[in-house]
Amino acid sequence: MKPEGLRYIDEYRDSALVLHLSNQIRKVSKKPVNLMEVCGGHTMAIHKNGLTGFLPETINLLSGPGCPVCVSSQTFIDHAIALGNLPDMILTTYGDLLRVPGSLSSLEKEKAAGSDIRIVYSVLDALEIAKQNRKKQVVFIGIGFETTAPASAAAIKKAEMDGIRNFYLLSSHKVMPPALEALAAGDTKIDGFIAPGHVSAITGYGIYQKFAKVYKRGVVISGFEPADILQSILMLVKQIELSNYHVENEYKRIVKPGGNPKALAIMEEVFIPVDAEWRGLGIVPESGLAITEKFAAYDATRKFDVKIPESKPPRGCICGEILTGKSKPSDCRLFASVCNPLNPVGACMVSSEGACSVFYKYRA
Amino acid sequence: MRDTKERISMNHGNGGIYMNKLITSLFLHFFENEQIREQADSAILRVNEGHLAYTTDSFVIDPLFFPGGNIGSLAVCGTLNDLAVSGAKPQYLSAGFIIEEGFKLAHLTRIVKSMAIEAEKAGVRIVTGDTKVVNAGKCDKLFINTSGIGLLEERHLGIGSGQKIKPGDKIIINGPPGEHGMAVMQARKLFAFKTNLKSDCANLYPLIRKILSASDHVHFMRDATRGGIATVLNEVARKCNTGIEIDEMQIPVNEEVKIMCEILGFDPLYIANEGKVIVIVDPDDAIEVVAAMKRTETGRDAAIIGEITSDHPGRVVLITRSGGKRIIDELIGDQLPRIC
Incomplete structure (x- = not known):
């Protein structure tokens, strides 16, 4: 039986539509603008589909901090590595994190050297591993924004419900609004944000009002297909040309104004906002998600006391500048020479959604 | 921290750039001879x-x-x-x-x-x-x-090595890529998908016999296994120092592979096959070869997907469905499902 095709994929990749949007943008765009695609998924979609070739020279796209792996601090990787060296420990993680360099090693190297590190596709798989290995400790390395944090929260609740006591979360979960606000409020050249589609599906879009009203930046929540992204750019260019800044939602088929109340509620129950370190942005107030007192028994940070080596940032790497839109990967003197996917210096070269990795992979 | 120096990682076996490095710097280096070269x-x-x-x-x-x-x-x-x-x-x-x-x-x-x-x-x-x-x-x-x-x-002689490849040659595939890799992934029960996907595992000799009798100008053939068709095309581009251009719209698609790939964030061009062959032929013979392939069980969905170019030597370029262009690079690490 032939399955019914996935809808809303090819329609948004249609070459005539893409060309039409491209022509519209060329018509409307007069002054040079800097637009930040916040989400790594957008960076990837732009380059995977060769979209920069459809844009006039007036439009400069900047990659943002929306790549969960990239913004995870080196200290966090070192922390995970130290946990992996404990006896009877199984570390579970999303695969992208494996190759990110810590101060002295990476999880991938530790795995080859004997640490029990397993790639999982969902945090619930990590829970299952804990169930089947009751004599071991199982830590899930939780990274990601509002898109993955609710799943980690749900896993903790499920562990409690099922009486699984050997499952822990090492949380590096982060929330997007404070980081974006730091960028919008800061001395940046960003005229408008291509706002993250899937984060917004959870948060809704009240969070962006301030960016438009107070900081005078355009905001359009965008989907991830070529036509979505070009349509969003067109909407942003119109806002900026008219100096009429407001929040628009291009990704209406997924994003609702109020977001996903269920996901927001479970995050609030399990996590508490704390100041967190972002690669590139430094400490951003209330941007990290730590585990609340109520679920302290599932917190890897509280449970395991490990020594984390003092972290040394890699010399010459400008990941931080790239994540804040101040530089492009090609501005880095390590890019594609010392730093490449085989030998990544910074996290942006590792993640499939990292700006450097995307620029390297799809270089034209 | 453990002693992490100089060990084999899973990437050394994925058909991509790490494996190629291991083969050339270790095996070819010590086994050096004209055949293995x-x-x-x-x-x-x-x-x-x-x-x-x-x-x-x-x-x-x-x-x-x-x-x-x-x-x-x-x-x-x-x-x-x-x-x-x-x-x-x-x-x-x-x-x-x-x-x-x-x-x-x-x-x-x-x-x-x-x-x-x-x-x-x-x-x-x-x-x-x-x-x-x-x-x-x-x-x-x-x-x-x-x-x-x-x-x-x-x-x-010479079909396996690609020495006859020249600009203008057409690139043909016998069917949609990715069925084997996705069927195996599904069999591992890692994802809660239910599909009818089957591995394309097949003996390709009957198909290849038909190809070779349809044309005396088959310049290259390779089965696209680990690392997918992207890896084969990159090997050709690198080894023959020639450019390759393929057209996304012409590549046959298995709808279930496509859906799984969209959900997971995979690129079917990098997914393993066990019954797909890339055939590079003289442009004059391409249509006849495809017609001959279509008459066999393993070649029913055969299609011309691109050609050898003298532009951008060493690079494989894809014309996307939306009309953009991008590089299809060598596989570096294994493809991993998207995080969000």
């Missing part, structure tokens, strides 16, 4: 007045049984295909088994039986073998190595 699917050996194609392949797969085949059918077809794409007619195979203590005899029987069936269908004999049993935990249930010998006619 070609890095073709089979080594071509001159014997008296004729030529033999000789190849070997080891099979490790989890799970051992999957929709569309098992490790045994894979071990036979894989080696038959390596011979066939060199232009040779497969003749004899060997089979070596490394078996973990405790492995069920019924399972081994099922696997060996399917090897015998595949060999018989292909008209080849499995003429020699080896058996080793290792302690429980020392290997993952069962590993199989097969090697094969085929006969190569003078006029098909």
